[in-house]
Amino acid sequence: MVKNGMKKCRLTITTIVDGQENTIAREGEMDLFIPTAKVYYREENAEVSLQLEGETAIVERQGDYTLRLHLVRGKTTRGELGIGGSSGDIQTLTRAVQYSIREKSLLISLKYDLIVSGERQNMQLRILGRLID
Numbered sequence: 001m002v003k004n005g006m007k008k009c010r011l012t013i014t015t016i017v018d019g020q021e022n023t024i025a026r027e028g029e030m031d032l033f034i035p036t037a038k039v040y041y042r043e044e045n046a047e048v049s050l051q052l053e054g055e056t057a058i059v060e061r062q063g064d065y066t067l068r069l070h071l072v073r074g075k076t077t078r079g080e081l082g083i084g085g086s087s088g089d090i091q092t093l094t095r096a097v098q099y100s101i102r103e104k105s106l107l108i109s110l111k112y113d114l115i116v117s118g119e120r121q122n123m124q125l126r127i128l129g130r131l132i133d
Contacts, residue, residue, distance in 0.1 A: 006031045008132045011041055016124040030129050032101050039106070039129060050108065050127070057097045057110055059125075071112055073097045081116065091115040104131040 006029035014023045028041030036053040046063025055073035066082035071094040079090045096111040108127040113120050 006038065006040060009039075009129045010132060011039070012128045013041070014124075014126040016122075016126075018122050027132075028129070030106055030131070032103075032106055032131075034101050037099060037101055037106050037108075039108070039127060052097070052099050052108065055097050057108075059110075069112075069114075071097055071110060076115075105129060 009028055009030045011026045011028045011030075012023065013026060014021060016022075026041045026043070028039060030040070031038040036051070038052075039050045041048055043063065046061050046065075048059070048061045050060075051058045057069075057071040059067065059069040059071065061067040065084075066087070067079070069079040069090075069092055070077045071092055073094050073096060076091055076093045079092055080087055081090045082088075091114075093113040093115065094111070095113070096109060098109040100107045106127070106129040108125070108129075110123075110125040112123050114123050115121075
């Protein structure tokens with residue numbers, strides 16, 4: 001299902017958690033309207049969306065667990081994590097929100113620390129999206 005105003009794309013999504021790298025390929029949708037960008041894709045058990053503007057990114061995940069992060073470069077912000085019907089606050093310390101928008105492609109790089117119950121995980125997310133003609 002293509003969301004209103006969004007176009008089909010191919011995504012290469014790389015996550016790095018505490019140095020462990022994982023890359024997946026997905027079809028998704030994106031809207032490239034400089035200086036903002038939106039990306040939407042499905043995982044096996046979830047739907048994921050990202051919205052980017054300036055030095056801010058909003059990451060939302062709905063599915064087997066829920067996640068909402070508001071990433072602002074250089075700041076510690078609160079987010080929400082829900083698992084098994086219960087939810088709690090988490091924190092993120094954002095080191096980088098970078099993205100490059102071209103006519104038919106988008107490159108995103110997010111670097112942040114995810115802090116849950118005092119435990120810190122070093123997180124990186126890279127997404128390369130290309131519109132499907």
